[in-house]
Amino acid sequence: MSFIGSLVIILLFTTLAGHLAARAGIPAVLGQLLIGIIIGPGILNFIHSTDLIEQFAEIGVILLMFMAGIESDMQQLKKYLKPALSVALIGVLLPVIVMGTTSLLFGYHLQEALFIGVVFSATSVSISVVVLREFKVLKGKEGATVLGAAVADDILGVLLLSFMIAIVGNTGGVAGNESSSNMLIQLIFQGVFFAGVFLLVRWIAPGIMYLSNKLLVPTGKTISAMIICLSMAYLAERVGLSGAIGAFFAGIAVGQTPTKKTVSNNIEPISNAIFVPVFFVSIGLGISFNNFLASLPFIIIMTTLAILTKWLGGELGALLAGFDRKSGRVVGTGMIARGEMALITAQIGFNAHLLDKALYVDIIFVIVVATLLAPLLLRWSLKKLNETN
Template sequence: MSFIGSLVIILLSTTLAGHVTARVGVPAVLGQLLIGIIIGPGVLNFIHSTELIEQFAEIGVILLMFMAGIESDMKQLRKYFRPALLVALSGVLLPVILMGTASLLFGYHLQESLFIGVVFSATSVSISVAVMREFKALNGKEGTTVLGAAVADDILGVLLLSLMIALVGNSGTANHGSSNNILVQLVFQGIFFAGVFLLVRWIAPSIMNLSSKLLIPTSRTISAVIICLSMAYLAEFVGLSGAIGAFFAGIAVGQTPTKEIVSTNIEPISNAIFVPVFFVSIGLSVSFNNFLTSLPFIVTMTILAVITKWFGGELGALLAGFDRNSGRVIGTGMIARGEMALITAQIGFNAHLLDKALYMDIIFVIVIATLLAPLLLRWSLKKLNQIN
């Protein structure tokens, strides 16, 4: 099927699914994920993941995180830096230790088990961002901590991934614009974060001020998109997630007077086309081949994938002084793995750290955990709102 035809089916089906989920009080992103499974190879086999769909999906997550950055309160982010770091550390250590140990008990080698732990140490808060925006909780202390933890989590995940690849001595990550030499990668990432400071302080305000003087109606929106995509590209170049680069780009643009104009112009496009494709693309990766054979492993690892991030994040929040209800929101906000875990698993597969069968089982666990994440987060947000 041509890409245009596939896009029509994706947009039509996600629109209908969004209507149905809204009627029953379920997050719209959950309907979009399920649509991906239904129309993909897992059920109806209408649509397969293609390079164009993956490119649209990548733009979707970049724009989603860019909008999250624009809406972020910098004072809040600075205020909750310490809790975010504690949440990230505990949320990384628990999956690596417990899921790695469980994999050993299922008979996998130490190398494979360690890498499985690394895969599930990753967090993708794109889905949590969508749910928190729905509840208008993104700028609260819980939402700010989850966003901050996601940044720290991403950096820790990259370091663990680099260490694994370096120990194996495989150059499977060469195509991701980063060196296998951990020291070199750290230097590049340090330069990137120094650039983020310059961007927020001087570069983005200067660019947006200049764009306001151009005789083009959409000049400010175009300039903001250029900043967004450039930061996403640079983040990927140094071995980070493009979503993290886009998030910082959003923060930079959000500090300028053009914030409202940019947000008003970009959000409809991203939500109408690119974001639905991103959520559907996760569902398209599901295949039911050998599902029954692998069911004990999938069920066990799914349970661990949920509880290690949930209780890891909640433990970090409690250590930082949050109460139990806020900690629950933060913990459930860290459950989703999404694109970060999928990318990490793909890198491991290309680097021969995972065989094909194990790779597919891990994809299944990632997708199921990601499907459960918005339901659990919505439940915890409702309980928090009832108390407040």
């Protein structure tokens, strides 16, 4: 099938799936992912991954991470800094330690085990926000802490991912002194890149976006923001990191400027209309059920741990910040959902050869099941909270 024909099918079915997912109260991204599994080699075998689909998917990841950076509310993080950092730190460390150790017990190598922990350190609160809004606690201390912790969680997760990709980039193919020399050079370049991120947030992005106001072009601000986004993605790849990492920090930089709303309103529609659905479908196209039964014990145990580590990590962090038990439980269950951040991290790891195909498929199953269960657990904890109010 031609790429245009495949794109029509992908957009048609992801739109319908997104509608049905919204009606069922589950994230649209999971509906898109399931469509990829259904129309791909996993079930119906209609569409296969191609170079063009992969290119569109890569742009989708970059735009998705760019928008995540733009939407990271740094003011919210500052306002609830203590509880947010407490929740984020413990909620990141616990999955890395527990799920990494469990992966070692399943026989995976240290590199794979560490990356599994990194994947499940990610949180996606888009699902939790819907439930928190439904119970009218989004602007209360529990909701604000979940949102603040999500910002810190994203930044910590991206830094961990950068570290893992850097290690992999520094361990391949060259021996002896040459390997050490290459490793040192690459680490220097990566250090320069992160120094550049600070300069970008502090001066470069505000300067570029200020000049974009002077352009006699209707979409000058959006084009300037896209130049920043794609440039950072390109530079990140050049120093051995993922382009998505560069795009995320570009989003944070643009998000601190007065043009944030304009850029978001212009980029988000085209991103969500074309590129992001193709990205999530492309993940589904890589799923098969060949070893599903053999992998079932791993999937069940890791799903249980994915839920418990975020729940207990978030609850403990909230308790240490002075919350009572029921409020802490709301924060903990609000951090369970993985969604798009974990899916992106898993795909980056797969592309960087941190995960083999079978393990990658198993991890996707765990992410999907944990994310589907997350809103149910959050609703339960909110009902418990309301019983005392």
